[in-house]
Amino acid sequence: MKIFRDPITHFVLIGLALVAINHFWTAWQGELGRTIVVSTAEIDRLETIWAGTAGRRPTGEDRKQIIEQYVQEEALVREAERLGLGNDDTIIRRRLAQKMDFLVNEDAKADDPTDAELERWFNEHRERFAAAEMRSFTHVYFSPEKHGSGLEAAAGAALTQLRAGAEWKALGDPFIQKRSYAAVPEREITRLFGPEFATAIFKLEANEWSSPIGSAFGLHLVRIEAIDSAAQAQFAPIRAEIMGAWKDEQRAEAKRAAVSELIGNYEVVIEKKE
Amino acid sequence: MTHKFVAVAAIGALITGCSAESGGSAETDVALAPGETAGEEANPDRNVYFGDLHIHTKNSFDAYIFNVRTTPDDAYEFGMGGTVKHPLGYDLKLEGPPLDFMAVTDHAAYLGHLEAMNTEGTELSKLDMAKQMFSTDPEKIVAAFQLIGGAVRDGKKMDGVYDPAIVGNVWKQIVDSAEKYNKPGKFTAFAGYEYTAVRVSRGKEGGFAGGNLHRNVIFRGSAPDMPFATVDSTNPEDLWSWMDDQREAGNDVMSIPHNSNVSDGEMFKMETYNGQPLTKAYAEQRIRNEPIVEITQVKGTSETHPSLSPNDEWADFEIYDKLLSSPVVSKTATGDYVRQAIANGLKLTQEIGADPFHFGFIGSSDSHVVGGSFDEKNFWSKIGVVDGSPEARGSIPPDGKKSWEGVTVNPNAANWFSRWSASGYAAVWAEQNSREAIFDAMRRKETYATTGTRIKLRFFGGFGFDEKMLDDPEMVSKAYKNGVSMGGDLVGNKAPGFIIWAMRDAMSAPLQRVQVIKVWTDGGVAKEKVFDAACSDGGTPDANFRCPDNGAKVDISDCSISTDKGAPELKTFWRDPEHKAEQRASYYVRVLENPVCRWSTHDALRAGVAPNPALETTIQERAWSSPIWYVPTA
Numbered sequence: 001m002k003i004f005r006d007p008i009t010h011f012v013l014i015g016l017a018l019v020a021i022n023h024f025w026t027a028w029q030g031e032l033g034r035t036i037v038v039s040t041a042e043i044d045r046l047e048t049i050w051a052g053t054a055g056r057r058p059t060g061e062d063r064k065q066i067i068e069q070y071v072q073e074e075a076l077v078r079e080a081e082r083l084g085l086g087n088d089d090t091i092i093r094r095r096l097a098q099k100m101d102f103l104v105n106e107d108a109k110a111d112d113p114t115d116a117e118l119e120r121w122f123n124e125h126r127e128r129f130a131a132a133e134m135r136s137f138t139h140v141y142f143s144p145e146k147h148g149s150g151l152e153a154a155a156g157a158a159l160t161q162l163r164a165g166a167e168w169k170a171l172g173d174p175f176i177q178k179r180s181y182a183a184v185p186e187r188e189i190t191r192l193f194g195p196e197f198a199t200a201i202f203k204l205e206a207n208e209w210s211s212p213i214g215s216a217f218g219l220h221l222v223r224i225e226a227i228d229s230a231a232q233a234q235f236a237p238i239r240a241e242i243m244g245a246w247k248d249e250q251r252a253e254a255k256r257a258a259v260s261e262l263i264g265n266y267e268v269v270i271e272k273k274e
Numbered sequence: 275m276t277h278k279f280v281a282v283a284a285i286g287a288l289i290t291g292c293s294a295e296s297g298g299s300a301e302t303d304v305a306l307a308p309g310e311t312a313g314e315e316a317n318p319d320r321n322v323y324f325g326d327l328h329i330h331t332k333n334s335f336d337a338y339i340f341n342v343r344t345t346p347d348d349a350y351e352f353g354m355g356g357t358v359k360h361p362l363g364y365d366l367k368l369e370g371p372p373l374d375f376m377a378v379t380d381h382a383a384y385l386g387h388l389e390a391m392n393t394e395g396t397e398l399s400k401l402d403m404a405k406q407m408f409s410t411d412p413e414k415i416v417a418a419f420q421l422i423g424g425a426v427r428d429g430k431k432m433d434g435v436y437d438p439a440i441v442g443n444v445w446k447q448i449v450d451s452a453e454k455y456n457k458p459g460k461f462t463a464f465a466g467y468e469y470t471a472v473r474v475s476r477g478k479e480g481g482f483a484g485g486n487l488h489r490n491v492i493f494r495g496s497a498p499d500m501p502f503a504t505v506d507s508t509n510p511e512d513l514w515s516w517m518d519d520q521r522e523a524g525n526d527v528m529s530i531p532h533n534s535n536v537s538d539g540e541m542f543k544m545e546t547y548n549g550q551p552l553t554k555a556y557a558e559q560r561i562r563n564e565p566i567v568e569i570t571q572v573k574g575t576s577e578t579h580p581s582l583s584p585n586d587e588w589a590d591f592e593i594y595d596k597l598l599s600s601p602v603v604s605k606t607a608t609g610d611y612v613r614q615a616i617a618n619g620l621k622l623t624q625e626i627g628a629d630p631f632h633f634g635f636i637g638s639s640d641s642h643v644v645g646g647s648f649d650e651k652n653f654w655s656k657i658g659v660v661d662g663s664p665e666a667r668g669s670i671p672p673d674g675k676k677s678w679e680g681v682t683v684n685p686n687a688a689n690w691f692s693r694w695s696a697s698g699y700a701a702v703w704a705e706q707n708s709r710e711a712i713f714d715a716m717r718r719k720e721t722y723a724t725t726g727t728r729i730k731l732r733f734f735g736g737f738g739f740d741e742k743m744l745d746d747p748e749m750v751s752k753a754y755k756n757g758v759s760m761g762g763d764l765v766g767n768k769a770p771g772f773i774i775w776a777m778r779d780a781m782s783a784p785l786q787r788v789q790v791i792k793v794w795t796d797g798g799v800a801k802e803k804v805f806d807a808a809c810s811d812g813g814t815p816d817a818n819f820r821c822p823d824n825g826a827k828v829d830i831s832d833c834s835i836s837t838d839k840g841a842p843e844l845k846t847f848w849r850d851p852e853h854k855a856e857q858r859a860s861y862y863v864r865v866l867e868n869p870v871c872r873w874s875t876h877d878a879l880r881a882g883v884a885p886n887p888a889l890e891t892t893i894q895e896r897a898w899s900s901p902i903w904y905v906p907t908a
Contacts, residue, residue, distance in 0.1 A: 173745075
């Protein structure tokens with residue numbers, strides 16, 4: 001067939017097959033017996049998806065069609081299962097496991113804690129919510145391309161002048177980026193100047209000119225202008241964030257427990273290679 | 275749960291990720307020199323911002339089929355430093371600092387239609403086409419997808435399939451998402467979309483084979499209710515007329531062509547869409563609407579081709595010249611590459627009095643998985659489940675084999691995916707990080723393109739410039755005052771001087787050399803010449819304007835690079851040694867890094883196999899400035 005000689009065929013086949021399988025098995029839930037139950041929760045879910053695309057809530061006629069479509073698909077999926085179409089297919093097995101994983105996840109929902117409980121938990125995990133330390137600094141740059149072997153001497157001479165009170169703006173070489181940075185965390189400095197420079201300036205004391213510090217660009221004399229220490233988080237302003245983290249943790253724990261209980265129902269035999 | 279996680283990560287990034295490029299806060303008492311303000315205040319000497327103006331999400335018909343389910347919101351979260359999921363389940367995160375600006379640019383034709391087809395209860399899901407598209411029969415799936423792809427390309431409104439209400443609704447979500455994430459002073463998000471025209475030049479049998487005329491349409495601020503797509507017209511000239519109307523109506527806008535490298539000679543051809551001679555009105559309308567071109571992205575480089583630039587030793591770089599989804603090679607002789615187009619523009623200026631190709635350069639990613647893949651060390655390519663693994667993209671042998679001996683690489687990987695690139699960025703010099711400042715900088719072409727590295731590059735030209743300016747602390751403000759920056763015109767009748775200043779990316783390789791590429795025409799024939807202008811490691815250009823080899827090496831066994839070669843910055847004053855006062859010319863800068871491993875070599879190294887012998891093992895990351903034009907008065 002011509003279509004199979006067409007390179008685009010191969011191009012989209014893999015993608016399409018995966019999409020199709022995904023779609024096919026999305027409907028794979030509930031009992032696979034002879035009763036098709038369309039739960040109110042399922043109707044809600046379908047309507048929400050429908051509304052997201054149509055831009056409005058479904059009306060009576062739309063709802064009828066949504067349900068008919070669902071029932072039709074469910075019946076086809078169950079027939080496919082009876083015929084064993086999904087057996088021993090790695091992708092389908094993986095999809096099923098993912099789906100089950102998702103369901104276990106759903107079951108692992110926890111009730112909201114009281115404020116007192118949440119605050120106690122927050123106090124035990126304060127470090128998670130602290131903002132990173134940020135530093136503001138000014139630097140005077142010395143270019144290796146310009147000074148060559150005289151690089152360290154040039155930086156040293158400028159340092160003497162700075163420590164004697166000279167104006168920093170008049171010293172050093174032009175720098176293509178900024179000469180003053182305000183409130184930047186170490187991660188950003190690493191990406192902008194390289195790790196050596198970032199580590200070094202996070203060890204400096206404030207308000208004095210440093211000895212020459214190397215970066216990806218050359219040498220720098222650095223003065224820390226301000227240190228915003230890792231800020232202690234307060235409970236009230238970020239209560240919602242704390243609640244989210246608490247729920248994530250509860251859910252993860254409940255899920256771990258549920259999955260290991262499931263595994264506990266099986267005897268696991270791992271065969272050794274010869 | 276996933277969404278929640280992304281949201282939490284993004285909030286974290288907002289709290290701690292105050293970008294140094296754009297950051298700064300009013301509360302900190304930092305002594306700032308004039309013109310050195312970091313924060314929200316305008317910097318008259320301008321800051322460089324890095325962005326990506328070419329991103330697809332699940333709303334694009336093809337991305338949806340690649341199993342992408344991530345949204346415009348996810349794209350912006352990624353740009354701000356957050357983590358998003360690849361369709362194959364792994365995490366995507368930027369290696370470099372957060373981006374400063376972005377635009378989501380989904381294919382406007384049939385926007386959101388695939389999701390609607392895959393949603394129970396919708397009208398579209400009842401179509402035979404939808405049932406086939408999401409069936410399990412590969413033959414039917416492909417047939418259905420070809421119908422949609424063909425309709426996008428040909429601009430056909432298929433009866434009962436094309437639904438403008440869906441387009442309008444999804445477009446509104448895209449515009450709203452940009453609005454939500456746009457934070458003046460910190461992060462710029464533009465409303466935008468892709469206009470996906472293809473000139474079918476090889477018959478319909480070739481799938482999408484034809485001249486790629488794709489453009490990204492970017493709005494400066496407000497946007498209309500509906501995008502202008504191929505279903506409205508497949509002729510880009512009609513798009514420009516619509517854009518002119520939009521500008522009149524208060525929606526300022528530009529379109530940015532991309533992948534001219536696979537346009538089959540169509541993107542910069544020397545006649546109109548309908549085969550008429552170019553006119554002054556055509557040229558003016560085109561350049562008014564298309565001041566910049568995307569010249570590097572995942573699907574290769576559009577600067578020049580080795581067959582067009584035989585004397586440019588660096589022209590054979592990440593060349594990708596197969597027409598979209600096709601093994602057919604694009605006609606490279608004319609119309610595909612910007613260097614030649616710029617020369618043709620100079621010629622047209624003399625013939626018709628205007629230059630339709632008077633454009634600047636940017637790069638972008640064209641990712642279809644919402645996150646751009648910029649980093650050689652960690653490449654995920656662009657089309658989701660189809661090229662998301664090293665095996666699928668041909669960088670390691672298939673079926674877990676440990677050698678390339680006797681291996682036949684899948685033709686899709688051999689023809690397409692293995693040739694694609696971890697690229698690129700749009701770099702913009704603007705007074706501040708806002709929609710207005712960045713858009714206006716793009717309009718004046720004060721932009722450059724990079725292959726995914728964050729080289730900083732200044733380029734100025736002026737008649738009064740001299741060598742002494744290089745050490746002047748006020749160099750930048752004086753250069754702006756007495757000359758033009760990249761993208762500008764130098765009007766005069768004597769040899770201009772140029773100041774070029776490049777600084778490496780701290781997380782990439784040191785710089786190897788800085789070059790000036792001169793383009794002109796002689797008796798109607800396009801001419802070009804590459805001049806090395808500054809060399810690393812103390813070298814100076816020889817009589818043929820070439821730097822000595824600096825000896826920088828890559829160790830393919832572990833991808834380590836020479837630590838003692840290359841320059842952190844290169845800064846030079848340059849004059850054209852062959853300048854002719856009466857000759858119109860264009861000059862742009864190319865900065866080359868020392869070589870590093872190509873992404874395919876990193877893939878192979880991680881898998882413990884040799885790199886694919888059909889591919890280059892190393893690349894030289896680079897930046898290209900927008901040109902400065904010398905316009906003789908005489």
